[in-house]
Amino acid sequence: MKTGTTTGKALVGGRWHTAAETFAVTNPATGETVAEVADCGPDVTAEAVDAAASALPGWRAMPAHERAAIMRRAAALLAERAPEIGATLTAEQGKPLGEAVGEVVAGADHLLWSAEETRRVYGETIPSTSADTRIMVLPEPVGVVAGITPWNFPVSMVTRKLGPALAAGCTVVLKPSELTPMSAIAVAACLADAGFPPGVFNLVTTTRPQEFSEVVMADPRVRKISFTGSTAVGKNLIRQSADDVKRLSVELGGHAPVLVFPDADVAAAAAGVARAKFMNAGQACTSPNRIYVHESVAEEFTAELARLADAIVVGDGSAADVTMGPLINERAVAKVRRHVEDALALGARQVTAREPGGEAGGGPGGRFHPPTVLAGVTDDMLVCQEETFGPLAPVLTFGGDTRDAEDDVVARANTTPYGLAAYVWTRDLARVVRVSEALRFGILSINGAPLAPPQGPFGGVKGSGYGREGGHHGVEDFVEHKYVSVGLGR
Numbered sequence: 001m002k003t004g005t006t007t008g009k010a011l012v013g014g015r016w017h018t019a020a021e022t023f024a025v026t027n028p029a030t031g032e033t034v035a036e037v038a039d040c041g042p043d044v045t046a047e048a049v050d051a052a053a054s055a056l057p058g059w060r061a062m063p064a065h066e067r068a069a070i071m072r073r074a075a076a077l078l079a080e081r082a083p084e085i086g087a088t089l090t091a092e093q094g095k096p097l098g099e100a101v102g103e104v105v106a107g108a109d110h111l112l113w114s115a116e117e118t119r120r121v122y123g124e125t126i127p128s129t130s131a132d133t134r135i136m137v138l139p140e141p142v143g144v145v146a147g148i149t150p151w152n153f154p155v156s157m158v159t160r161k162l163g164p165a166l167a168a169g170c171t172v173v174l175k176p177s178e179l180t181p182m183s184a185i186a187v188a189a190c191l192a193d194a195g196f197p198p199g200v201f202n203l204v205t206t207t208r209p210q211e212f213s214e215v216v217m218a219d220p221r222v223r224k225i226s227f228t229g230s231t232a233v234g235k236n237l238i239r240q241s242a243d244d245v246k247r248l249s250v251e252l253g254g255h256a257p258v259l260v261f262p263d264a265d266v267a268a269a270a271a272g273v274a275r276a277k278f279m280n281a282g283q284a285c286t287s288p289n290r291i292y293v294h295e296s297v298a299e300e301f302t303a304e305l306a307r308l309a310d311a312i313v314v315g316d317g318s319a320a321d322v323t324m325g326p327l328i329n330e331r332a333v334a335k336v337r338r339h340v341e342d343a344l345a346l347g348a349r350q351v352t353a354r355e356p357g358g359e360a361g362g363g364p365g366g367r368f369h370p371p372t373v374l375a376g377v378t379d380d381m382l383v384c385q386e387e388t389f390g391p392l393a394p395v396l397t398f399g400g401d402t403r404d405a406e407d408d409v410v411a412r413a414n415t416t417p418y419g420l421a422a423y424v425w426t427r428d429l430a431r432v433v434r435v436s437e438a439l440r441f442g443i444l445s446i447n448g449a450p451l452a453p454p455q456g457p458f459g460g461v462k463g464s465g466y467g468r469e470g471g472h473h474g475v476e477d478f479v480e481h482k483y484v485s486v487g488l489g490r
């Protein structure tokens with residue numbers, strides 16, 4: 001692969017591509033244009049699929065330890081370049097620099113873990129019913145994969161798809177969000193410089209996602225679509241994939257509950273919820289959306305959460321003291337305001353000091369919203385029905401100390417069409433087991449333990465989608481098991 005300048009270009013068949021048209025990428029904190037990026041048409045997507053299909057036989061046949069070595073080099077480059085790539089990420093997405101650099105380092109970790117998994121994609125032999133036959137199961141890569149990623153984690157969403165797909169021996173055509181293409185381009189440059197053969201990884205930048213999906217859906221050589229994004233787009237892709245019976249992984253929206261039981265370490269719970277909620281200004285699929293706190297500790301918990309929220313410094317993520325950046329655009333701010341207004345009108349109470357939406361009009365570009373905690377929230381409010389995707393923490397309460405009371409709050413937590421993440425705070429180990437079994441979510445964090453390490457199978461159930469990213473389960477999503485029955489001819 002030849003390395004070229006990374007500024008705003010697509011990467012197809014190992015070469016950096018410009019396009020006749022470009023699109024501007026905007027810094028959400030300042031409204032300034034950060035970059036002009038190639039706006040690729042369907043011809044470039046088709047070329048990228050050709051390149052990925054041509055590269056597939058060589059990549060899947062390459063010994064696993066050699067593929068692993070190239071992936072490890074890419075991971076090392078990503079980690080080495082984390083400060084610069086983090087700055088790019090902050091400039092186009094808005095999150096504070098520390099969070100952005102952390103995301104890049106996590107992306108490198110994910111690639112590294114996948115590199116190790118490359119050597120552990122094993123087949124099987126199965127006992128046969130006859131002495132004259134043998135049964136083998138051969139693990140094979142699904143083939144060419146098309147990846148589509150969102151803007152909220154523009155590096156780690158890319159590496160979480162790339163790592164397992166490449167580890168399984170697949171080749172990839174990836175389309176990053178048009179809001180944050182520069183981070184993906186920076187990841188692509190690490191792969192290019194690490195020595196991936198041309199066409200193994202291709203990046204198509206475009207403002208016309210439908211055209212991209214039309215090309216990849218229509219091409220029978222593309223055997224899998226791996227999508228992370230909104231539920232509406234995911235459902236469309238599920239329908240479109242039926243024609244060619246393509247495999248699909250869909251990581252969609254979430255509506256995460258938090259359960260804080262009376263025996264929890266309340267200060268630790270408030271700190272953990274503040275971290276999970278206000279990270280990335282609440283723009284995470286795993287962001288706590290309904291915080292159910294036992295009434296005996298609700299006052300203490302809510303006061304502490306509000307104190308932590310009020311201590312957050314909102315501003316341009318590139319400034320050293322800023323701990324929460326802007327939202328991605330004005331529409332995102334308007335949605336948070338709508339949820340706040342609805343909740344207040346239905347009887348909720350604002351606990352944080354800053355006026356909700358107060359900075360929205362005044363901040364540069366109108367994209368800022370202060371971290372806001374609401375108490376007295378009830379399940380019927382909009383904030384408990386829709387994904388807010390912003391820095392709004394709604395606190396609800398529950399009572400009782402019986403098993404029935406526990407079952408009731410779990411049932412409330414489960415009352416959502418989504419099923420991605422859930423959080424539990426309790427020191428009662430038997431309760432941990434009971435509640436973990438009863439919660440209908442794909443990933444659970446108990447007492448603040450991390451949700452998305454590279455070795456864990458990350459993904460949802462119900463309306464949050466299907467498929468897993470991370471660990472050997474993630475690689476498994478890109479593997480087909482071929483049954484081979486061998487007659488020995490005796």
Ligand SMILES: NC(=O)c1ccc[n+]([C@@H]2O[C@H](COP(=O)([O-])OP(=O)(O)OC[C@H]3O[C@@H](n4cnc5c(N)ncnc54)[C@H](O)[C@@H]3O)[C@@H](O)[C@H]2O)c1
Nearest residue numbers: 149150151176177209210213229230233251252253254285
């Ligand atoms: N479950 C998870 O792991 C996870 C992780 C991050 C984000 N998300 C979800 O993503 C959403 C936010 O991301 P977003 O606003 O970027 O989502 P989005 O669905 O608008 O966009 C995601 C990607 O899909 C592309 N896209 C848009 N329309 C398309 C179409 N018709 N055909 C093909 N591709 C299309 C976009 O260009 C982008 O690359 C939230 O709902 C969030 O919960 C889920």
